[in-house]
Amino acid sequence: MQYRRVVELMTEKELGLHLEVRGWVRSCRHSKEVTFIDVNDGSCLANLQVVAEGSLANYAEEVKRLTNGSAIVVRGEFCASPAQGQAVELRASTIKVVGWAAEDYPLQKKRHSFEFLRQISHLRPRTNSLGAVARIRSALSYAVHSFFKERGFFYVHTPIISTGDCEGAGETFTVSALNLEKLALQGQKLDWRQDFFGRQANLTVSGQLEAEAYAMALGRVYTFGPTFRAENSNTSRHLAEFWMVEPEMAFCDLQDDIDLAEEFLKYLLRYALANCQEDLALMMNYVDKDLSLRLENVAEKAFVRLSYDEAVRLLTDAKVDFSYQVQWGADLHSEHERFLTEQIFKQPVVVTDYPLQIKPFYMRANDDGQTVAAMDILFPGIGEIIGGSQREERLERLVGRMESLGMVLDEYQWYIDLRRYGSAPHAGFGLGFERIVQFVTGMKNIREVIPFPRTPGSAAF
Ligand code: 4AD
Ligand code: MG
Numbered sequence: 001m002q003y004r005r006v007v008e009l010m011t012e013k014e015l016g017l018h019l020e021v022r023g024w025v026r027s028c029r030h031s032k033e034v035t036f037i038d039v040n041d042g043s044c045l046a047n048l049q050v051v052a053e054g055s056l057a058n059y060a061e062e063v064k065r066l067t068n069g070s071a072i073v074v075r076g077e078f079c080a081s082p083a084q085g086q087a088v089e090l091r092a093s094t095i096k097v098v099g100w101a102a103e104d105y106p107l108q109k110k111r112h113s114f115e116f117l118r119q120i121s122h123l124r125p126r127t128n129s130l131g132a133v134a135r136i137r138s139a140l141s142y143a144v145h146s147f148f149k150e151r152g153f154f155y156v157h158t159p160i161i162s163t164g165d166c167e168g169a170g171e172t173f174t175v176s177a178l179n180l181e182k183l184a185l186q187g188q189k190l191d192w193r194q195d196f197f198g199r200q201a202n203l204t205v206s207g208q209l210e211a212e213a214y215a216m217a218l219g220r221v222y223t224f225g226p227t228f229r230a231e232n233s234n235t236s237r238h239l240a241e242f243w244m245v246e247p248e249m250a251f252c253d254l255q256d257d258i259d260l261a262e263e264f265l266k267y268l269l270r271y272a273l274a275n276c277q278e279d280l281a282l283m284m285n286y287v288d289k290d291l292s293l294r295l296e297n298v299a300e301k302a303f304v305r306l307s308y309d310e311a312v313r314l315l316t317d318a319k320v321d322f323s324y325q326v327q328w329g330a331d332l333h334s335e336h337e338r339f340l341t342e343q344i345f346k347q348p349v350v351v352t353d354y355p356l357q358i359k360p361f362y363m364r365a366n367d368d369g370q371t372v373a374a375m376d377i378l379f380p381g382i383g384e385i386i387g388g389s390q391r392e393e394r395l396e397r398l399v400g401r402m403e404s405l406g407m408v409l410d411e412y413q414w415y416i417d418l419r420r421y422g423s424a425p426h427a428g429f430g431l432g433f434e435r436i437v438q439f440v441t442g443m444k445n446i447r448e449v450i451p452f453p454r455t456p457g458s459a460a461f
Contacts, residue, residue, distance in 0.1 A: 388429020
């Protein structure tokens with residue numbers, strides 16, 4: 001039985017349970033005729049203390065020689081623990097060593113740095129902190145689905161292999177079945193028509209465009225899957241492979257979009273506060289002592305909403321020496337975003353109506369001809385956590401914009417069709433899932449909140 005379930009049963013006062021627990025040895029303490037083994041089965045943060053008496057059949061040969069990291073199966077009786085540190089313990093009647101851990105097992109009882117743990121990403125979920133992050137990430141994924149389910153959204157699986165570049169940033173990874181090495185050796189030119197799909201294909205940067213097609217049929221949909229960007233940003237907030245949650249709503253405008261996004265973020269925070277208490281308490285002890293206060297604040301207070309115009313004015317008036325100059329028409333850099341949320345407002349900020357020229361083709365043009373119905377949600381400590389917009393539903397406007405950007409219309413004919421066959425106002429957004437996991441866990445580096453991070457120069461494991 002999972003230890004977590006045992007703890008639940010014990011709080012329902014069922015002492016004296018005879019059960020089997022399967023897990024990995026975290027540490028052992030031997031005294032004369034008894035060994036105390038801390039076992040963790042991954043179901044919760046807490047270790048189970050196993051009391052192994054010298055009378056066990058394999059005590060001398062195995063139990064006394066147990067190494068950290070070994071996999072064991074313990075049968076015995078759960079009893080109230082006379083010692084401090086745990087309420088219950090398992091008095092072993094049998095201990096079976098299923099898999100020995102070699103002597104060079106790298107995880108010791110001491111604290112390891114996150115940088116070191118990254119080099120052993122295959123073992124790091126066995127530590128308290130990375131195990132907690134993995135459970136919180138799982139809980140938040142579940143909350144994503146329950147939030148949308150409760151609101152009548154349908155989950156759509158958009159393709160991973162794509163032929164478009166939704167964001168138009170040119171940061172795609174090509175997908176090819178050609179033997180590139182051979183072509184290079186033969187000095188041949190690349191001809192995508194000879195490739196698997198008969199054209200150039202890439203890993204998706206966003207499921208948005210395909211989600212729009214489904215929103216135009218099912219009304220309210222969302223995607224939640226991996227996305228890929230070959231942007232050379234070696235920062236604590238960028239990954240080359242990250243997960244994105246992208247809802248899309250028909251018959252909605254930018255205000256509805258912002259309302260949904262705010263409600264969604266707050267829902268995720270409340271879910272974590274209510275369901276991940278033990279793991280959050282660990283993060284507070286080791287990573288950030290103000291964590292739960294911060295989560296509660298953000299979950300309760302209304303977000304600040306202001307236009308890009310106003311944001312630029314506030315940043316200019318602040319007279320701060322930023323590394324990047326603040327200038328109307330230029331994108332806000334992370335230092336500006338963080339100044340707004342951390343210094344000026346000290347809470348999440350929604351910035352709307354960005355200049356048209358710095359945003360992708362699909363955003364709806366505002367009447368001023370200068371800006372689009374876009375919104376970014378900025379979080380303290382993180383910067384941009386959500387990017388969204390109302391989409392350009394007017395055929396001529398959309399085509400005009402695509403032409404002005406030099407896009408090949410043929411490749412997006414299906415997307416343009418959506419404006420020819422029953423177009424409707426619609427809006428959506430994308431949440432960088434790792435960034436919300438970062439915010440909830442207090443982890444400073446995004447590489448700690450995804451199991452096997454992919455970043456420039458690094459795709460180990
Ligand atoms: O602002 P972005 O680029 O928006 C889109 O992709 C839209 N198609 C979303 C939509 O409207 N459906 O990305 C959305 C979010 C960002 O706010 C950020 O949180 C996250 O995705 N993100 C990244 N997270 C980790 N690593 C990266 N390299 C990221 N790039 C974006
Ligand atoms: Mg963005």
